[in-house]
Amino acid sequence: EGLNIAFISHSSASNTFWQAVKKGYDDACEKVGASCQLILTQTEGAVEQAVANLQAAIASRPDAIFVAIVDNNAYDNLIKEAVDSGILVLAVNGDDSEGAKGNARKAFIGQGFSAAGYSLAKAQSENFPKEGPLNLVVGVNAPGQTWSEQRAGGVTKFLEEYKAEHSDREINITRVDSATDLALTADRIGAYLNANPDTTAYFDTGYWHAGVAKVLKDRGIEPGKVLLGGFDLVPEVLQQMQAGYVQVQVDQQPYMQGFIPVMQAYLWKTAGLTPSDVDTGQGIVTPEDVPTILELAKQGLR
Amino acid sequence: MKRFLKIYLDKPELAGLALLIVLVLVFQAKSNGILLSFENIRGVMGLLPEMALVAIGVTLLMICGEFDLSVGSVFALMPMSMSVILNSGVPFTAAVLLGLMICGAVGFINGYVTLQFSIPSFITTLGMLFIARSLTIVISGGFPPLLPPDLPTWLFTDYIGGSPFRMSFLWFVVIAALVAALLSLTNFGNWIRATGGFNEAAASMGIPVKRVKIACFMLCSVLAGFAGLLQVLRLGSPLPSIGEGLELQAVAAAVIGGTALAGGIGTVFGAIVGTLLIRTIDNGLVLSRVDANWFKFAIGVLTMFAVIANAWMGKMSRKIKVEAHK
């Protein structure tokens, strides 16, 4: 008679990132003998579907529910309902922007979208040329979707601050709709770079800049001429990091996001220990880290 | 008895209902009775009115022979524009009406462009899918404005007594009944069917087919917008991303409920049954703890199965030999 856990995500199964979460989640569940279910949506980022799934999960009365809270209001009532009926609710991957004040969840395991965006831009800014104008492009992969908008918002926030700090330099920040498809992103940003060869850096809100790196390689542009950075460690990005085209990548350690909450739930259930917030890392990954990560990636851990 | 069975099975929406009952029984067993638990019904009934209203609008439009792919975007546009209007200080009722008028305008543009230039509504509304979504994002500035806290949301989201139904369900029932009456009792409903059944014939019998179609486009958009409003009030925040992918789901619900893709045939009741089937499949699969990676597989197979079973029942019915109308 083990733990019963449901994990509600706002993402769809074809998103590679969530497959790593799933792996950590499944592994952890096996370790503690929990009966676990991951519930994804059918379209990427569909909050209403996630909420419906949360409701169904509550109806089946599990011991614990993990939920990626990607909106400040939509989940609140249901989370309260769940907590009131004695279910342990943890926010994983995404949280209310007001944190614990935002709703009744017990703890947050993950990394804020906005904060992650901020740290990405900060890390990449180390690689900016020391003088001359800066042309910075923020690719909003899915305009209107929380994860994309908030990451882009974080990136922009840092860049604006940077701009204010360096008021002597000419700094342009452009937002483009860069699509959530490797080929489309490559096509659009490739074209953009054609039109604006003096672009300094491109920030993606996902991992689709791997396609852009491929375009740069095809064109024979040397690594580092256009700085690339984004989120999540998928094999494509790791390859391009090794090749030098991608300088920084934010890793939220998805395996950990799947693994830790199960452990916390287990301890809560068996030992009465209170779950606590875990920051799965502002995990800035640079090319030096790649060889070790590749090793782990083979085991599906990164 | 035989005659009764025949008349029953002849109606695709009733055949769909039979199928629904079977599915409910199966999932009820597979989920250890959770499917029909109060809690779960309550959950399903929250989302149902929203989906069903969209499906009803799409069904109406499909009966008159046109298509609307923009419902998902309008679903998001209406509550977003309403929130923006609300935040500029306009009172609730006026803001809702303004929002619905925007939807009506979108529907009008869909219809006008389609008919004026005689282009397929598939394209017009595909264009509108992008346009309305883009506008939603633009007016939200990327980040959704918050809803003022003092809205009379109880009018839409409160539970009715101790039942698993929210007020939104009541709205849905009333609207569905009105649209059903429009379709089957009024002359306008007759015109809609005639227009979709054979456009040229309808026109040659003196029906203002263009105006009929534009009215359906507008009604479809308004219903989608109203459904979006219900959802946003329920969730508490006007997200710019809601309703993505709704267009295909609404068409699927309509078709499962017996609406013909070619037009002329369909019922409001069928749209509701279709939506219920889709929601039950989705919910039942979650409760049966299907693995996340296989989830879409199961959805796909069951959707196909629903339509196949429906077609099969219709075929069986046609094989029953009862001299009709004697």
Place this chain on the structure above:
Amino acid sequence: MKRFLKIYLDKPELAGLALLIVLVLVFQAKSNGILLSFENIRGVMGLLPEMALVAIGVTLLMICGEFDLSVGSVFALMPMSMSVILNSGVPFTAAVLLGLMICGAVGFINGYVTLQFSIPSFITTLGMLFIARSLTIVISGGFPPLLPPDLPTWLFTDYIGGSPFRMSFLWFVVIAALVAALLSLTNFGNWIRATGGFNEAAASMGIPVKRVKIACFMLCSVLAGFAGLLQVLRLGSPLPSIGEGLELQAVAAAVIGGTALAGGIGTVFGAIVGTLLIRTIDNGLVLSRVDANWFKFAIGVLTMFAVIANAWMGKMSRKIKVEAHK
């Protein structure tokens, strides 16, 4: 001259071509000449063959009166299954053929289920959209296998000489020419048009309509799979998410190129022109630095505009009074 103009404008695909030229000129100016720069053409020509092959398959299927929403999923399924097969040690050619056979099987199932149970292909292929995507994820085990490094990818991705065209372009041209020939020169092409133009009539004239349709379903799936292969070899990684949303885009390309949604009418050349238009609009907007939030708006408006302009040219042509065929 008048007669020539008439004959020209009468063909929607040629009218589309005229429109394409106008758009290219506008964007060329707006982008300060970058649109037609060597580098940019090279970029556009990378994605074009992939999209166009899918559009060609969908066009073929639409001509024979059916629909395929599953192309986007098949687009992902083929390269993924090929990678898995490759990683199990099977040589490249065999893996490609096996992958294409899987696509053929998917197309066969689409067609067989649709025709056997007489249900709309909209539903069958919507179900298949989910099923094939789910399978893609399942066989990848969540983590896409990397492609072995020693594949003869040059056969598909290398640039031809110093031109902006890759080998994939050559494949595309050859396949397009073959399909176009199939459609206009062979009796099979005649049957496809007849089946889509008026199914009952075609059947009553002795055409095996079911077999014709199944063949088209299979061809459509195989083309989509092959296009997916091209993309994955070009980008180097078989992600399970590629091709999402491709289904509507392919239909849009077909319709812009003059294919009738009701079937019977359409050309391969039209599908290519339609795809080119869509790609040019997308590319031109990027070069014109349209803001992210307005991007979809512009896409929507221009797509509508393309079809309206096309319809308008057709109407003008019909107004030109030249006694034909005397």
Place this chain on the structure above:
Amino acid sequence: MTTPIIECRNLQKWYSGVHALKNVDLTIHPGETVGLVGDNGAGKSTLIKILSGVHHQDSGEVLIEGRKVALRSPKDAMRHGLETIYQYNSMVPTMSIARNLFIGREPMKWSVFGVGIMDQQRMRAESIKAIADVDLHLRSPDALVGELSGGQRQGVAIARAMHFKSKVLILDEPTNHLSVKETDKVIGFVRGLKAQGLTGIFISHNMQHVFQSCDRIVAMARGEIVFDKPTAETSIDEVHALL
């Protein structure tokens, strides 16, 4: 002489590359029954489609009761009292006979701005009568038109036109598909128009039918009117020879 009820002046119509009507002038007086004959593709259907608002002429004008009118839609033509049975049956196959009979002219229980609740009982009752009037035997007014035999469908179209009698009745090959009995009924009906003060245009390839029922024969060939005489002054043979 009375004002003509219909007058066409210099009608021209092109279908893309086909010159279907070339300067057609035609005057019809109230109470006349005109038989319109001519080879296949002569332009008969095109002419009546212009009169009934389905197509629009490229040039020339149509006058009804002496006034110039623009017939932009079938609705316009109906408003001017022109009722048409088309050569190709224009019934909605997915709807019942009763509903088809009354499409666009539903009897109402009540209505606001033309939209309201239909009186379905009356529709059923009246359609049963209308169908019986043309000697058609149908199982029920609720049967779908799409499930009727060729002649049954044509019969329903005739019943509709007879039920909503109008000032002018245009019949484009109405007796195609009809059984002998019903054909007789239709011919009787056309002959009876005059007595009721109505005007008729009757297109047919069957000269017997035309000569039996019309006062005047108009023949078309290649988009032009080539012959126009009262029935009394001509004969089947003369018309045959001409075509």
Place this chain on the structure above:
Amino acid sequence: MTTPIIECRNLQKWYSGVHALKNVDLTIHPGETVGLVGDNGAGKSTLIKILSGVHHQDSGEVLIEGRKVALRSPKDAMRHGLETIYQYNSMVPTMSIARNLFIGREPMKWSVFGVGIMDQQRMRAESIKAIADVDLHLRSPDALVGELSGGQRQGVAIARAMHFKSKVLILDEPTNHLSVKETDKVIGFVRGLKAQGLTGIFISHNMQHVFQSCDRIVAMARGEIVFDKPTAETSIDEVHALL
């Protein structure tokens, strides 16, 4: 006596709630030309649709040249030598006349497994001839069928049947929509079948036409065969009286 070329035994057909054929027995011998008459909705079209493979009987059997056959599709019927012109025109409106004439039987330059390159020149040339053979005047074999007048379309259907002469020709109201000249052509054609050793079934509501061209009259009413006599032994009046 010779083996009948077509023999129907106990055919029954239901359309959902309609009993359209009730125990129909019909035997047709080679070289006969049978006129099939009957009221609207009698079941004539249903009977021939079963013979041509469009519908399938619910019970009973069809024998062709003495052998029991299952006619599952029009293709099957054609393979057994049955060629049909349907009451409602079955041409593809979006295709040219030449292509329509040869659908399913395209002349080929070369082919593998039945699929190959069509000989389009031959199709054009032969279709011009076929159309001229039925006295139809058309602008070009490349015109779309959807742009033809009612009679022109019917003419193309007739041209097709005449071109691909088969053992048995079934004509369901072929003279509807046709001009006098062409109607004569069709009647002449039906009369000529015997001389070529072909069998014909000719459905029409025009008794003159039937009596002029057929050896035997079969009448149906309400799904049953109610009359069956050689033409020589009956008269138009007798048949009229019966229906």
